[in-house]
Amino acid sequence: MEARGDSDADLVAAWRQGNQGAATALVERHTPPLARFLAAAGAREDLEDVVQETFFRAFDRIESFRGRSSFRTWLFAIGSNVLKDLGRRRKRANVLSIEDRDMPDARHGPEEQAEARELLERLGQAVAQLPAMQRNVFLMRAQQGADYADIAAALGTSEGAARVHYHHAVKRLKVALA
Amino acid sequence: MMDERDLVRLAQQLGVDADHRIDPARVSARVLARLRARPVGRPWWRQAKLLPLAAAAAAVLAVGVGIVELTRRSPQDVADVVPVHLYELAVTELDEVLDSLQVDVPVAELVSAGLHDLDENELTQLLESMEG
Numbered sequence: 001m002e003a004r005g006d007s008d009a010d011l012v013a014a015w016r017q018g019n020q021g022a023a024t025a026l027v028e029r030h031t032p033p034l035a036r037f038l039a040a041a042g043a044r045e046d047l048e049d050v051v052q053e054t055f056f057r058a059f060d061r062i063e064s065f066r067g068r069s070s071f072r073t074w075l076f077a078i079g080s081n082v083l084k085d086l087g088r089r090r091k092r093a094n095v096l097s098i099e100d101r102d103m104p105d106a107r108h109g110p111e112e113q114a115e116a117r118e119l120l121e122r123l124g125q126a127v128a129q130l131p132a133m134q135r136n137v138f139l140m141r142a143q144q145g146a147d148y149a150d151i152a153a154a155l156g157t158s159e160g161a162a163r164v165h166y167h168h169a170v171k172r173l174k175v176a177l178a
Numbered sequence: 179m180m181d182e183r184d185l186v187r188l189a190q191q192l193g194v195d196a197d198h199r200i201d202p203a204r205v206s207a208r209v210l211a212r213l214r215a216r217p218v219g220r221p222w223w224r225q226a227k228l229l230p231l232a233a234a235a236a237a238v239l240a241v242g243v244g245i246v247e248l249t250r251r252s253p254q255d256v257a258d259v260v261p262v263h264l265y266e267l268a269v270t271e272l273d274e275v276l277d278s279l280q281v282d283v284p285v286a287e288l289v290s291a292g293l294h295d296l297d298e299n300e301l302t303q304l305l306e307s308m309e310g
Contacts (some may be wrong), residue, residue, distance in 0.1 A: 020210055023206065023209070023210060023213075024206045024210070027202050027205055027206035027209060028202040028203070028206065031197065031200055031202040031205055032197030032200075032202075033197070035193070035196040035197040035199070035200045036192070036193040036194060036196050036197055037193070038193070038196070039192070039193030039196035040189075040192035040193040040196075043196075047196060047199060047200065048199070048200050048201075048204075048205065051200055051205055052205050052208050052209055052212075055205060055206075055209045056209050056212050056213065059209065059213055060213065060216065119188065120188060120191055120192070123185075123188050123189065123192065124192055127189070127192065138189070139189070139192075142185070142186040142189040142190065143189050143190055143192060143193075170182055170185060173185055173189075174179050174180055174182075174185060175179075177179075177180050177185070178179045178180070
């Protein structure tokens, strides 16, 4: 049985050997960030189904994971494809409602909270309208803190191109929120 | 205008409650159940290493059928094709030729099914091999 402290690489190797406990550990470890990424990228009420499908595809094709990127960003790339396949992008403009979002800092008053929620709402909509590559790069970088090399490997692009996508995404989002 | 640092800070709040809506144990159980339910192994022709071979074999079969069909047609029909070296034709052109001769070979379908995995050299070799 695997230890929860094992690295992703160890768990992936164990899953390749048929260790189901390793798969469980990977799901438990990566579900929270994956759910956040997918929610920001467009999943809504069927978020759990999208998460489940993402893990299923990942484990089903684990032999294609070469370790060039981190397991997590590879998972995000698969999740993004799942969303695409499910046609969520067409509805993305409406997917993130205010109630789906985290409440802003409770130390502020109702007016500040309302403003912050409105700003977050606008950001969600602006992110949803980004081209797929820009959105993926932006979320992986800004939301998850992934480095460019990792992002580039997961998305099948170059590190330089990933930087450019991020730059354009930030530029567009700034304009959208101005 | 908002600076990048504030934008990133705001972006970190997107979907921040989403993980609370998901039960990893339930996800894990369902994923493993689906994995157990899938067929054991894949058909030999879907093995990654054999896909190009399978695509080539399918293409050979399809083009072969096309050649056989051509030879059954009138000498004039065949004569129209003979001066053309098959390897000089792109797949779309080959498709058009077969279509113009009313040869029912689904080249386009084969392309979408995996022929596109072949690079130009492999495709040329394949077509040359069909010239005999």
